[in-house]
Amino acid sequence: xxxxxxxxxxxxxxxxxxHLIPLLVVVYFAASIDxxxxxxxxxxxxxxxxxxxxxxxxxAGIFFISYMLLxxxxxxxxxxVGPRWWIGRISVTWGVITAAxxxxxxxxxxxxxxxxxGAAEAGLYPGLMYLVSVWLPQPKRAKAVGxxxxxxxxxxxxxxxxxxxxxxxDGTVGLHGWQWMFLIEGGASVLIGIVVWMRLPSRPEDAxxxxxxxxxxxxxxxxxxxxxxxxxxxxxxxSLTNPTVLISAALYLLLQAxxxxxxxxxxxxxxxxxxxxTAAIGGVVALITLGPLLGVLLLPRIYRRTGAGSEWxxxxxxxxxxxxxxxxxxxxxxxxxxxxxLGIAMLLVMGIATVVWAFAMTATSGIGAAxxxxxxxxxxxxxxxxxxxxFGHIEQSTGSALNGMYLVAALAAAIGALTPLVRSRHxxxxxxxxGTTRVNLSGxxxxx
Numbered sequence: 148x149x150x151x152x153x154x155x156x157x158x159x160x161x162x163x164x165x166h167l168i169p170l171l172v173v174v175y176f177a178a179s180i181d182x183x184x185x186x187x188x189x190x191x192x193x194x195x196x197x198x199x200x201x202x203x204x205x206x207a208g209i210f211f212i213s214y215m216l217l218x219x220x221x222x223x224x225x226x227x228v229g230p231r232w233w234i235g236r237i238s239v240t241w242g243v244i245t246a247a248x249x250x251x252x253x254x255x256x257x258x259x260x261x262x263x264x265g266a267a268e269a270g271l272y273p274g275l276m277y278l279v280s281v282w283l284p285q286p287k288r289a290k291a292v293g294x295x296x297x298x299x300x301x302x303x304x305x306x307x308x309x310x311x312x313x314x315x316x317d318g319t320v321g322l323h324g325w326q327w328m329f330l331i332e333g334g335a336s337v338l339i340g341i342v343v344w345m346r347l348p349s350r351p352e353d354a355x356x357x358x359x360x361x362x363x364x365x366x367x368x369x370x371x372x373x374x375x376x377x378x379x380x381x382x383x384x385x386s387l388t389n390p391t392v393l394i395s396a397a398l399y400l401l402l403q404a405x406x407x408x409x410x411x412x413x414x415x416x417x418x419x420x421x422x423x424x425t426a427a428i429g430g431v432v433a434l435i436t437l438g439p440l441l442g443v444l445l446l447p448r449i450y451r452r453t454g455a456g457s458e459w460x461x462x463x464x465x466x467x468x469x470x471x472x473x474x475x476x477x478x479x480x481x482x483x484x485x486x487x488x489l490g491i492a493m494l495l496v497m498g499i500a501t502v503v504w505a506f507a508m509t510a511t512s513g514i515g516a517a518x519x520x521x522x523x524x525x526x527x528x529x530x531x532x533x534x535x536x537x538f539g540h541i542e543q544s545t546g547s548a549l550n551g552m553y554l555v556a557a558l559a560a561a562i563g564a565l566t567p568l569v570r571s572r573h574x575x576x577x578x579x580x581x582g583t584t585r586v587n588l589s590g591x592x593x594x595x
Contacts (some may be wrong), residue, residue, distance in 0.1 A: 159351070159361035160287045166356045167282060168291050170347060171275050172298040173236060176408075177336045178271055179302035180309070181245045182264075184209070184332060186411050187310035187429065188325035190418075192257070196287075197325050200415075202254040204539020206261045207411040208532035214265035215528035221270025222277060222521035229349035230278055233270070238340030240267040247334030249326035273521040280508050280520070281349060282365060289505040293447035296501055300443060303410070303436035311429030392519045394568050395507035397528040398462070402503065402528030405469075405496050405558040408551050409456045409489065410537035415548040416489065420482045431486060432579025442498025449500050458506045459570035462499055466563040469495040473556035485549070492555060499562075506569065 168386045186209060192198040198206070225233040244267050248260040313331060314324035322330075348354040351362035409416065419432045450461060472492040479485045507523050538551040 156284055156364040156367075159357060159365045160283055160357055162354075162361065163282045163365070164287070164291065166354070167348070168294055168314055169277075170343070171278065172338060173292055174234060174343060175272070175275060175295050176298040176302050177238070177332075177339050178241065178268060178307040179299040181241060181336055182268070183579050184306050184310040186414050186432075187314065187425075188328060189412075191314060191317075191323065191417060192251075193326045194256070195251075196252055196257070196327070198254055198257060200543045201539045202257070204411070204537070204542075206254070206257045207535040207539075208219035208407070209258055210265040211407075211528035211532040212265065213262045215525040215532075217266055217269035218266055218273060218525035218528065219521040220517055221517060222273050223389070225270060225274045226279065229280060229347045230274060231344060231347040233397070234274055234347060235267060235340045235344035237271050238343055239337050240340075241271075242333045242336030242340060243267075243332070243339075245336060246330050246436050249322070250328045260476045270521065273298045273524040274518045276504060276508070276524070284365075288508055288560050289447040289501055289553075293443045293501045296443035296497060297440055300436055300440040300497060303413070303438060304433050307414075307429040307432040307436065308426075311425045321386040389519065391509060391572055392507060392523060394565065394572055397502055397524045398503045398565055398569075399500070399507075399523050399527035400561060401558050401562045402496055402500050402530070403527040404534040405555045405562075406500075407491070407531040407534035408554065409493060411535040412542065412548045412551060413536045415542060416551075417486070419547045419549045420485045422482060425532060431482070435490045435493070438492075438494035442494035442496075443501055446498035447501045447505075449506065458502050459566040462503050462569060463563050463566040465495040465499045466559040466566075468555050470559040470563070471570075472561060473552040476552045477547070489552070492552070492559075494545045496559070498556040507555070 156580055189198075189203050192203065193200075196419070203368050221233070221237075241264060244260065244264045251257045251260050255441040275295055277290070279288050279295075283291055307308045310328055313328040316322070316327040317324035319327065351357055351365040352359075354362065376495070413432045413435065414428050417428050417435070420431075422431050446461065446465070450457065453461065472488045472495070476488040476492070479488055504523075507520065534554075537554055538548060541551045541554065
């Protein structure tokens with residue numbers, strides 16, 4: 148790639164970061180609030196409809212079963228009809244279903260609402276990852292992924308106080324506080340979906356804020372194929388069986404299991420630390436969320452400095468520290484110490500996910516990337532189901548949600564045990580690309 152082409156690509160990438168990524172961040176922010184604020188309603192649901200800790204954990208996790216089953220089909224439809232229509236559709240339907248969750252009245256209707264919400268939201272996150280792979284060259288993707296994950300953690304930071312505030316509407320016009328929370332947050336998501344339909348360009352060529360040569364530079368850098376080009380089934384199969392994709396999927400499954408338990412049981416864990424009162428619990432949860440927010444901003448920066456090939460050392464180091472923090476938390480004395488340890492553990496788990504996604508994106512491109520990234524997220528959804536399910540049983544059997552951190556410690560150890568595979572994969576792809584002057588594993592020829 149010539150110097151002029153590199154400059155053009157970098158200029159276009161800066162415009163993408165300024166114009167496109169903020170819209171994706173807003174979409175994922177809203178999805179994260181709708182998905183996780185159920186944690187703020189846990190005690191209220193227990194009091195109003197008799198939901199036990201185990202039933203809550205199953206309902207929180209069962210969301211990810213329908214989510215997982217529809218991930219790959221959803222992302223393939225996105226590739227066919229375009230991101231503007233499909234991501235807009237996802238946002239509107241999950242908003243409608245979130246609002247309809249105000250009508251749950253027992254554990255079975257709670258399970259149904261969660262299954263439908265998972266089906267509605269399926270494909271959103273890998274769809275956003277696919278957009279990142281289409282619109283940005285490899286060296287810029289970790290930052291974009293970090294910003295998306297930062298929006299999810301910011302949703303916890305802002306969403307916990309918002310959720311606790313909406314719970315105070317309890318009794319207004321005869322509705323429970325959690326019903327108001329679902330209704331208002333679901334309505335906001337519908338409005339965001341309409342904005343996506345109006346503002347999101349499906350391809351670089353459709354963006355009014357890009358010049359033609361800038362759009363061309365992005366398309367070349369991403370090695371993207373047009374959506375109407377026939378794609379052999381072998382392309383998708385090869386992408387799904389790529390060793391990098393499989394390793395990434397295994398890592399992400401364990402990361403999701405380690406993350407989802409504390410996310411859905413965060414308020415219960417804070418309460419077990421000795422904090423009482425809806426507002427106080429929401430405030431402490433928000434402060435703890437600063438940890439993962441810092442992680443998704445800090446780890447991509449470190450990764451950009453250390454470069455490709457450093458994934459295994461970052462993962463191993465981060466998970467060793469997360470293991471230590473998780474083991475120390477249940478027996479630590481005082482709210483400050485326990486909250487700090489929880490924030491550190493989540494900083495490391497959430498932050499390293501950005502590195503795992505950047506690693507996964509090196510594996511393939513085009514519709515193969517759409518299928519592969521959806522597969523990584525789908526397999527990760529199994530972990531997102533298992534995490535809260537296990538936390539619910541741990542809380543019910545031991546009497547404290549804090550003991551779930553022993554599970555997080557075990558998962559961190561398992562992630563660390565997989566790092567030799569990441570290292571060997573980097574060595575094999577580096578050897579494979581040594582004999583070519585232009586094309587690497589992802590099919591993208593580029594320099595930073």
